[in-house]
Amino acid sequence: MGCGQSSSAAAPRPAGGAAAAVQQEPKYAGPPVTYNIVNIDVPHESQTGLLFSPEMAFNTLTGSVYLPALTNMYDLGFRMSTFNVSPGSMTASGFVSLKLESKLRTQGIFHQVTEEEKGKWKLCMEKSSLPQQVFGTGLLKIGGTSSTQPIHIFQTIDRISNEGGRLVSIEVTGGSFTGASAAPVSATMGMGTQPSMMLYGHSPSTLLCVDIFYEMPTTQGGEKYMYQIVPAQMSAVLKTLTGAIGGSWTVTFDWMNIVGPYLSQGWKLVEVFLDQNNKSFSDRAFMASKITSEVGAMFIFEKPLSKANDNTPVYEAKMVEYRAPGKMKMAGIGKTTIEVNANWDSVIAQEGQNGWDLVRILQTPATIFKQSLSMTPEFGWVHYIYFQRKIMQAPAEQQSTDEPPAPVLPPQEQETN
Structure with missing residues (x-):
């Protein structure tokens, strides 16, 4: 656990850039949100001894690389x-062994505060982990399941809130798996949630590394906050034809039926985290196949303790779909490079002008390929960008009859005699 000290490194840049198509809305009565984005690219490498080796390791990112610039x-x-790790580029090479070289983009996205609010909080970070079990079966019906135990994440959120802190963001920043015989691997390190290997086997020893960012007050005696953690599931289906590049994606994520009831009872959405409880399977038929990915997620809500019994709605939320453009380049035999330019700065900046505060940039399994005979085919990586803002004119006498989904409560330690 640590709260970084200030540093003059990595000067921020205003969010903006090329124009992006953002749906026009009525003028917001509240103040706009001004963003600044800190980008720090981190080289990264992983390797297996053999293509079907029982071991591969991804080194976790070191917080000292980016924490001083963020604080x-x-x-x-x-x-x-929010804090986000996204792919900048990735090169895969090798036949007998597989070598992955990537440049990961760590991105801290900040909003400007008023003079009254300035200096009241400091940014801290704690390393956590997600122990994971991975198992895959099948030859004709290929698939696999990964399940995680986010117990330490729950406990950390509970402890932070008891100490007067507030959760900001949770992000997977590394991991390793051993003992696999070509198990289905959930791509991490910001490279997406879709399985990148679909064979059979199992991985009994898998550990994902997680960074938990939170704020602590600079003075004592302030408000404390409570949290609700609600599980959800995203479903993504890819239909392909034999020999075709890409395919047709359908992504289903009924986020509003989770978020809506909590917002209507005075909660604030603070994080949407893909918890790596995933399942994938492929149905193959003549000249066609259908791959289904079920991706686990956690919606995390916050409320001041002083408002525990006050169900007056305070926030409204929205989601914007965004495709991060990328290119794939095949250079020589056995070497492929993927480059992604996830330039969502202009979308975030434009939404901020209408008062929308960014919550999370969530990568979906969907990758949209453009059919091309070129050696550098283009594709788009589909993201869901979540925003919220304060309700300036609450509906008169609005009574919500919806019951929020059941949250996941942090486990309580058993007392020992």
Whole structure:
């Protein structure tokens, strides 16, 4: 656990850039949100001894690489909205052995605060982990399941809230798996949630590394906050034809039926985290196949303890679908490079002008390929970007009859005599 000290490294840049198509809305009565984004690219490498080796390791990112630059933003009058690890580029090469070289983009996205709010919070980070079991079966009906135990994440959120802190963001920043005989592997390190290997076997020893970002007050005696953690599931179906590149994706994620009831009872959405409880399977038929991925997620809500019994709606939320453009380049035999330019800065900046505060950029399994005979085919990686803002004019006498979904409560330690 640590709260970083300020540093002058990695000067921020305003969010903006090329124009993006954002749905027009009525003018918002509240103040706009001004964003600043800190990007730090981190080289990364992993390798297996053999293509079907029982072991592969992804080194976790070291927080010291980016934490000083992120905490520096608080001295400049900003607070973090979210932390994101996304692919900048990835090169895979080799036949007998597989070598992956990637450049990961760590991105802290901040919003400007008022003079009154400036200096009241400091940014901290704690390393956590997700122990994971991975198992895959099948030859004709290929698939696999991964299940995680986010107990330490629950316990950390509970402890932070008891100490007066507030959750900001949770992100997977590394991991390793051993003992696999070509198990289905959930791609991590910001490279997506879809399985990247679909054979049979199992991986009994898997550990994903997680960074938990939170804020602590700079003075004592302030408000404390409580949290609800609600499980959800995203379903993504890819239909392909034999010999075709890409395919037709259908993504189903009924997020509004989870978020809506909580917002209507005064909660604030603070995080949407893919918890790596995933399942995937493939149905193959003549000249066609259908791959289904079921991706686990957690919606995390926050409420001041002083408002525990106050169900007045405070926030409204929205989701914007965004395709991060990328290119695939095949250079020589056995070497492929993927480059992604996830330039969502302009979308975030434009939404901020209408008062929308960023919650999370969530990568879906969907990858849209453009049919091309070129050696550098283009594709788009589909993301869901979640925003929320304060309700300026609450509906008169609105009574919600919807019951929120059941949350997942942090486990309580048993007392021992």
